[in-house]
Amino acid sequence: MSPAPAGRIRVAVTGLGIVSSLGADRERTWSAMLAGRDGLGPLSGLELPLEAAQIAGEVPLAAGRHQTRCEAMAVQALAEALDGLVPSGDPRRIGVFQGAGTSGLPAAEAYLAARLAGRPHPATEAAFQNPCTVTDALARRLGARGPRATVMNACSSSLLALGQAWERIAAGELDLAVAGGAETLCITTYAGFSSLKAVDAARCRPFSRDRAGLNLGEGAVQILLEPLDRARDRGAVILAEVMGYGASMDAHHPTAPHPEGEGAARAMALALRVAGLEPAEVDLVSAHGTATPANDGAECKAIRRALGSAADRVSVTSSKSQFGHTLGAAGAFGAATAILGLRDQVVSPTLRLEEPDPECDLDCTPLTARVRMIRAALVNAFAFGGNNVSLALRRWEGR
Amino acid sequence: MSGDLVLTGLGLVLPCGDGIDAARASLRSGTPCFAELPESLGRGRGAACKDFNPAGIIPPMQLRRLDRCSRFAWGAAHQAFADAGLDPRPLGHRIAVAAGTLTGGSEATEGFLRPYLQRGPEGASPLLFPNSVANAASGHLAQAFGLKGPSATFLEWECATFAALEQAARWLRSGMAEAALVLGTDGLFPLLLEIARGARLLARHGDPVAGSGCGFLPGEGAQAFLLETRDHAEARGARIRATLASVAGIPALANDPLERALALAEAVDRVLPDLPPDRWIGGSCGSSRIDPSEASLGRAHSGWPAPLQPKLLWGEFAGAGGPLLAAALLEPATRVLVTAPASFGPQYAARFEGVRL
Numbered sequence: 040m041s042p043a044p045a046g047r048i049r050v051a052v053t054g055l056g057i058v059s060s061l062g063a064d065r066e067r068t069w070s071a072m073l074a075g076r077d078g079l080g081p082l083s084g085l086e087l088p089l090e091a092a093q094i095a096g097e098v099p100l101a102a103g104r105h106q107t108r109c110e111a112m113a114v115q116a117l118a119e120a121l122d123g124l125v126p127s128g129d130p131r132r133i134g135v136f137q138g139a140g141t142s143g144l145p146a147a148e149a150y151l152a153a154r155l156a157g158r159p160h161p162a163t164e165a166a167f168q169n170p171c172t173v174t175d176a177l178a179r180r181l182g183a184r185g186p187r188a189t190v191m192n193a194c195s196s197s198l199l200a201l202g203q204a205w206e207r208i209a210a211g212e213l214d215l216a217v218a219g220g221a222e223t224l225c226i227t228t229y230a231g232f233s234s235l236k237a238v239d240a241a242r243c244r245p246f247s248r249d250r251a252g253l254n255l256g257e258g259a260v261q262i263l264l265e266p267l268d269r270a271r272d273r274g275a276v277i278l279a280e281v282m283g284y285g286a287s288m289d290a291h292h293p294t295a296p297h298p299e300g301e302g303a304a305r306a307m308a309l310a311l312r313v314a315g316l317e318p319a320e321v322d323l324v325s326a327h328g329t330a331t332p333a334n335d336g337a338e339c340k341a342i343r344r345a346l347g348s349a350a351d352r353v354s355v356t357s358s359k360s361q362f363g364h365t366l367g368a369a370g371a372f373g374a375a376t377a378i379l380g381l382r383d384q385v386v387s388p389t390l391r392l393e394e395p396d397p398e399c400d401l402d403c404t405p406l407t408a409r410v411r412m413i414r415a416a417l418v419n420a421f422a423f424g425g426n427n428v429s430l431a432l433r434r435w436e437g438r
Numbered sequence: 439m440s441g442d443l444v445l446t447g448l449g450l451v452l453p454c455g456d457g458i459d460a461a462r463a464s465l466r467s468g469t470p471c472f473a474e475l476p477e478s479l480g481r482g483r484g485a486a487c488k489d490f491n492p493a494g495i496i497p498p499m500q501l502r503r504l505d506r507c508s509r510f511a512w513g514a515a516h517q518a519f520a521d522a523g524l525d526p527r528p529l530g531h532r533i534a535v536a537a538g539t540l541t542g543g544s545e546a547t548e549g550f551l552r553p554y555l556q557r558g559p560e561g562a563s564p565l566l567f568p569n570s571v572a573n574a575a576s577g578h579l580a581q582a583f584g585l586k587g588p589s590a591t592f593l594e595w596e597c598a599t600f601a602a603l604e605q606a607a608r609w610l611r612s613g614m615a616e617a618a619l620v621l622g623t624d625g626l627f628p629l630l631l632e633i634a635r636g637a638r639l640l641a642r643h644g645d646p647v648a649g650s651g652c653g654f655l656p657g658e659g660a661q662a663f664l665l666e667t668r669d670h671a672e673a674r675g676a677r678i679r680a681t682l683a684s685v686a687g688i689p690a691l692a693n694d695p696l697e698r699a700l701a702l703a704e705a706v707d708r709v710l711p712d713l714p715p716d717r718w719i720g721g722s723c724g725s726s727r728i729d730p731s732e733a734s735l736g737r738a739h740s741g742w743p744a745p746l747q748p749k750l751l752w753g754e755f756a757g758a759g760g761p762l763l764a765a766a767l768l769e770p771a772t773r774v775l776v777t778a779p780a781s782f783g784p785q786y787a788a789r790f791e792g793v794r795l
Contacts, residue, residue: 226551227570288587426589
């Protein structure tokens with residue numbers, strides 16, 4: 040591996056909090072993933088009686104007082120990521136970077152539904168609940184007065200937010216950053232993906248020959264990043280090292296990926312270049328892997344384009360087979376999958392991958408977890424608007 | 439963030455009309471653009487881009503698939519590339535898009551959701567749903583102009599376009615892009631008006647007045663800025679409109695007026711460390727959550743010129759801070775300060791130098 044450019048500060052992952060349909064915390068979620076448990080089930084939290092598809096990855100967490108469910112999940116994941124750490128030092132050097140897709144939408148949905156039914160409904164919540172509300176709430180919890188960003192790049196939002204946090208720490212601007220995403224199921228996204236015929240009525244099957252679409256999910260992932268030296272000085276447990284990110288646009292179609300994965304491959308190649316990693320060092324790709332017919336084939340082609348012959352020995356996995364597609368939070372879920380894989384040297388499985396699609400001709404880790412050496416990982420998140428982000432992570436080996 | 443980045447292209451779709459000349463004339467005249475809105479945009483007064491004409495710019499097949507935000511953004515981007523004398527396609531891989539919005543995606547969300555709630559799945563239009571994401575506009579522009587570099591869309595209350603400008607500057611400095619299209623875009627739609635009115639945010643009697651606390655009126659539009667490193671601009675012989683000297687956002691930690699005022703003052707200190715501005719563009723809009731921060735800044739700097747207040751002419755939203763950045767580039771000046779107080783979160787300031795027409 041070539042060294043990081045002179046002047047760039049190395050960035051450590053020192054905390055990770057997860058709230059998912061598989062568990063209320065990181066280790067319960069991770070053990071369930073490795074055991075091949077399924078976080079998808081019959082949809083119960085939303086009433087959509089006329090929709091054909093009724094499967095989702097739901098989190099049994101209620102909203103707190105003066106708090107949306109989205110904020111409640113984000114705050115719970117933050118508390119776990121901090122693991123008792125009380126941030127000290129200059130609050131202007133603590134940043135919060137969040138990716139969002141729909142947070143705030145349930146308030147607008149409730150308002151509109153009430154008005155259409157002729158019921159009065161206060162407008163205040165709909166006016167003041169938007170994705171920034173979650174970012175602001177996390178910043179208040181942290182006492183952060185540093186940079187704050189709410190990225191709305193649809194399904195690549197939270198991975199780009201992680202990239203931004205890395206960028207700021209690597210440039211020496213921050214001592215601590217929290218990055219991630221939180222998302223709740225809502226009517227608009229469920230009905231919207233259904234209208235596009237992108238939702239599978241059964242449990243989704245990424246990379247399978249008979250894949251028929253995605254399932255939606257919800258949850259939150261928050262990741263704590265800090266300068267590596269600072270993390271070592273305070274004796275923090277280092278879960279992985281963030282090496283860099285790449286981003287690109289397809290300029291091809293509003294919703295469909297480039298069929299040859301051209302833009303996605305450029306994002307991955309850029310992430311590798313920024314990270315100073317060679318394709319042969321990448322052992323894991325935590326894929327976007329939505330299980331839509333268009334995505335998975337294009338993504339596998341993109342991995343081949345970016346990694347070349349090294350693609351033949353890389354392990355690919357899709358956590359969406361376990362949580363569903365958590366939209367704005369999906370990139371952070373993918374990153375969590377890679378971080379824990381790097382920590383434990385194990386690849387979580389892609390569930391229900393009984394018969395791989397010949398178009399997806401990579402090792403997509405079917406059915407069961409696999410112990411293997413993982414030196415570096417790429418995390419992919421792609422989105423409407425032809426938006427591609429790839430994040431490079433490396434195993435922390437103590438030096 | 440500070441350093442030598444330059445603006446070489448500007449494109450404007452505003453309630454006062456399209457283009458730089460219309461915006462300059464509007465600022466000089468000081469005449470507000472508010473009027474009763476057509477029913478299709480909502481009930482009440484606001485500043486709509488009623489003269490926006492996409493004919494000859496957006497192909498008809500595409501036009502019908504675009505929401506208002508994306509149409510305005512397309513028009514503004516078209517102007518900005520022309521103004522910069524840059525054909526974006528050959529350089530597409532190296533052009534980033536950073537966008538700011540407050541309402542992006544929401545018009546399509548309402549358009550999709552209303553019939554769904556009334557009629558169930560049969561009422562749901564698959565044509566509308568893809569525009570329900572905030573980054574729909576940047577995706578459409580990528581396709582229209584062949585832009586393939588990195589892209590980010592930000593939501594940051596009333597200041598999102600400042601956050602976009604900051605990110606674009608970062609990409610240029612890190613070498614991830616050679617040019618960046620920075621966009622602010624917002625469109626009016628009925629639910630927005632209804633919610634803002636229901637939450638008692640809107641001015642109810644007449645046009646908004648800075649410092650009155652009587653509320654704002656909404657506006658719409660898009661602003662596109664082509665940002666480049668000076669080296670890149672000079673190498674291609676581009677005319678430089680201004681240097682982006684600095685942009686900074688300081689979050690207000692607590693939700694109270696004093697915190698917001700302190701944060702805005704700190705942002706101004708960051709971007710304007712020594713000499714006073716010879717022009718000041720402000721973000722006051724009539725809102726009791728926003729205006730006091732700027733008033734307090736004015737009291738602390740009595741020697742500064744009085745701020746010009748574009749939101750009192752073109753409305754709130756209207757590009758989530760983009761109109762303020764645009765107003766800074768419409769008259770020659772040595773040093774222009776732009777302040778963007780927000781109702782929550784980061785309070786932004788930016789400084790441009792050497793503004794030329």
